[in-house]
Amino acid sequence: MIEYGSLTCPACANFSTAAKAPLAGHVRTGKVSFEFRNYVLNSLDLTAALLARCGGPSRFFPLTEKFYATQPQWVRKLTELSQAQKEEIQKLPSDQQIARVAEHGGLTGMAAAAGVTPQRAKACLADRAGVDRLVQMRKAGDAAGVHGTPSFFINGAAVDAHGWAELLPAIRKAGG
Numbered sequence: 001m002i003e004y005g006s007l008t009c010p011a012c013a014n015f016s017t018a019a020k021a022p023l024a025g026h027v028r029t030g031k032v033s034f035e036f037r038n039y040v041l042n043s044l045d046l047t048a049a050l051l052a053r054c055g056g057p058s059r060f061f062p063l064t065e066k067f068y069a070t071q072p073q074w075v076r077k078l079t080e081l082s083q084a085q086k087e088e089i090q091k092l093p094s095d096q097q098i099a100r101v102a103e104h105g106g107l108t109g110m111a112a113a114a115g116v117t118p119q120r121a122k123a124c125l126a127d128r129a130g131v132d133r134l135v136q137m138r139k140a141g142d143a144a145g146v147h148g149t150p151s152f153f154i155n156g157a158a159v160d161a162h163g164w165a166e167l168l169p170a171i172r173k174a175g176g
Helices: 010-028 043-054 057-069 071-079 083-091 094-105 107-113 118-125 128-144 164-173
Strands: 002-005 035-038 151-154 157-159
Touching (some): 010 071, 010 164, 071 094, 151 164, 157 164
Antiparallel strands (some): 002 151, 151 157
C-alpha cells in the first residue's frame, strides 16, 4: 500500500491518527507493506517534509506523526507571520529561507526532540538534492493520478478512499 500525503493536509493528519494502530497491525501480519510518499503542496509542506526525512528511516514516522499531531499550531504560526517577518525571510539567500521558516514554525525544535541535531537539520533544509527528491516524488504522484491528499494505491491501483473506514475494505479485498 502506498499513501501520498501532505504534512500540511488536515485530512492526512486525521488519517494518520485514525489509521496508525490498525494499519500497524496489518503490517505486522506481513500481509501489508506500507510506504508513505510526500506529496508536497506548498513551501510549508516542503519544509516539514525535508525535516521529517532528515533523521533517516528510524525517525521518519515518529517525526511525521509529531508534525501531524501539532499541525494546527505550526501551520498557524507560519501563516500568521507578520509582514516584517515575511520580508526578513525573503531577504535571506534562498538556501537559508527554508531554515528560517522551520525555526519560526517550531519545526526544528520538534526535529531536535526527535534526535535530529540542529546542524543536521540545517544541512537537510539547505540540501538541494533533498528538495529535488521531493519534487520528483510529487511528479511521480501526479503521473500516477494523484489529485489530492491523502491518496492511496494498493498493488499499484488507485483506491477511492480518504479515510481508514473507506480504505480498510480495499486492504481486506487485496488479502491484507
